[in-house]
Amino acid sequence: MQVDQAPLEEAFEATIAANDRIEPRDWMPEHYRQTLIRQVAQHAHSEIIGMQPEGNWITRAPSLRRKAVLLAKVQDEAGHGLYLYSATETLGVSRDELTRRLISGKQKYSSIFNYPTLTYADVGTIGWLVDGAAICNQVPLCRTSYGPYGRAMIRICKEESFHQRQGYELLMTMMRGTDEQRAMVQESVDRFWWPALMMFGPPDGDSPNTAQSMAWGIKRHTNDELRQRFVDMSMPQAEALGVTFPDPELKWNEERGSYDYGEPDWEEFWHVVKGNGPCNTQRVAHRKAAYDDGAWVREAASAAAARNEAEASQARVEQAPRPSLRGSDGRVETR
Amino acid sequence: MTTTQPDPEWPLYEVFIRSKRGLNHVHVGSLHAPDAEMALLHARDVYTRRNEGVSIWVAKSADITASSPLEKDPLFAPSGDKVYRHPTFYDIPSNVPHM
Numbered sequence: 001m002q003v004d005q006a007p008l009e010e011a012f013e014a015t016i017a018a019n020d021r022i023e024p025r026d027w028m029p030e031h032y033r034q035t036l037i038r039q040v041a042q043h044a045h046s047e048i049i050g051m052q053p054e055g056n057w058i059t060r061a062p063s064l065r066r067k068a069v070l071l072a073k074v075q076d077e078a079g080h081g082l083y084l085y086s087a088t089e090t091l092g093v094s095r096d097e098l099t100r101r102l103i104s105g106k107q108k109y110s111s112i113f114n115y116p117t118l119t120y121a122d123v124g125t126i127g128w129l130v131d132g133a134a135i136c137n138q139v140p141l142c143r144t145s146y147g148p149y150g151r152a153m154i155r156i157c158k159e160e161s162f163h164q165r166q167g168y169e170l171l172m173t174m175m176r177g178t179d180e181q182r183a184m185v186q187e188s189v190d191r192f193w194w195p196a197l198m199m200f201g202p203p204d205g206d207s208p209n210t211a212q213s214m215a216w217g218i219k220r221h222t223n224d225e226l227r228q229r230f231v232d233m234s235m236p237q238a239e240a241l242g243v244t245f246p247d248p249e250l251k252w253n254e255e256r257g258s259y260d261y262g263e264p265d266w267e268e269f270w271h272v273v274k275g276n277g278p279c280n281t282q283r284v285a286h287r288k289a290a291y292d293d294g295a296w297v298r299e300a301a302s303a304a305a306a307r308n309e310a311e312a313s314q315a316r317v318e319q320a321p322r323p324s325l326r327g328s329d330g331r332v333e334t335r
Numbered sequence: 336m337t338t339t340q341p342d343p344e345w346p347l348y349e350v351f352i353r354s355k356r357g358l359n360h361v362h363v364g365s366l367h368a369p370d371a372e373m374a375l376l377h378a379r380d381v382y383t384r385r386n387e388g389v390s391i392w393v394a395k396s397a398d399i400t401a402s403s404p405l406e407k408d409p410l411f412a413p414s415g416d417k418v419y420r421h422p423t424f425y426d427i428p429s430n431v432p433h434m
Contacts, residue, residue: 023404025401025403025404026404027404027405075380075384076384079380079381079382079384082364082366082381083364083381086364086366089347094344095344096343096344148364151364152364155363159385298345301369305369305370305372306369308372309370
């Protein structure tokens with residue numbers, strides 16, 4: 001059936017122009033839908049894969065307090081992934097399909113998670129710098145033009161603050177320790193600084209999708225704008241902590257009211273994006289193993305649901321009809 | 336929200352949370368579960384890790400009937416031209432108290 005798209009497109013553009021939100025059942029250009037699916041799914045995958053580098057340290061946390069914090073944080077990453085998968089599904093793609101695309105390498109996740117976590121200080125550095133960079137990226141996305149994505153981001157941003165603060169506090173604790181511990185922190189920061197800067201994506205000149213995404217209100221700032229904001233935010237935090245960043249070009253620019261900084265190694269960035277980073281293979285293999293190993297749990301849950309349903313329908317036959325609204329506490333609210 | 340599920344995928348449930356007594360349940364998102372009971376447990380883990388709720392509802396997405404955004408104008412037209420339903424439609428002298 002041929003439908004005249006002009007009025008639909010006009011309504012869509014008017015909604016975007018009014019800075020209003022697009023909702024799941026609204027008409028939207030196919031390219032807008034596909035761009036969102038790519039971006040939100042990549043974001044969801046990043047949260048899920050992002051559980052691995054830190055999850056690596058749960059069994060070796062230095063104290064019960066650190067362990068409880070790390071468990072809560074990694075559980076949050078799972079939750080964030082699920083909020084975002086939920087948003088992606090409203091665009092008409094199924095969750096199983098998204099998992100398949102991740103495992104088969106068809107969809108990407110943030111390259112930062114392809115770097116290894118070598119010491120417990122990395123748990124702190126990831127919280128401070130990696131989650132800090134994520135917050136820079138995510139706060140403007142709370143105002144993204146697609147309603148479900150923006151709402152997921154609001155929930156996520158509320159929780160990210162805990163992630164960043166626990167990381168910074170961990171590093172502060174280590175900095176108050178021995179010389180060896182201080183050296184561990186500096187070494188960890190040295191390894192994560194450049195990959196954290198790369199989290200904002202390629203320079204604006206090499207980011208072909210940015211213009212369209214900004215016109216559609218999917219993105220609110222360019223990669224370089226956000227990167228600059230992150231550098232400016234991080235410098236005083238580094239000074240307070242007593243560490244340096246491994247960039248000789250970092251210095252305050254009075255004229256711009258911002259820090260100048262050196263160029264990240266974009267060759268390394270593309271190398272990791274293309275799947276050749278230190279941990280790419282391991283991360284995807286681990287995700288696939290977790291999915292495969294969980295098959296029996298999913299089957300058992302399905303079997304239990306089927307059995308409960310069979311028993312319930314048997315009971316319905318034997319007993320008088322039940323009121324339809326039953327509270328979660330099991331109490332029946334009669335109509 | 337309509338999605339077509341391939342066969343092995345668990346049904347999609349929409350999740351509604353009452354954040355505290357005295358407030359309505361509000362839609363917060365969705366999740367997959369084999370049945371409503373498991374959906375409640377998953378909803379607790381996914382959407383209330385920080386005491387965000389005192390009560391959860393889950394409903395199968397497929398059971399929700401929604402108005403169409405394309406029919407928005409005709410659907411809501413009946414209330415569009417009835418300005419007299421708003422208190423500001425009526426001019427009351429300013430010296431009349433408590434009105």
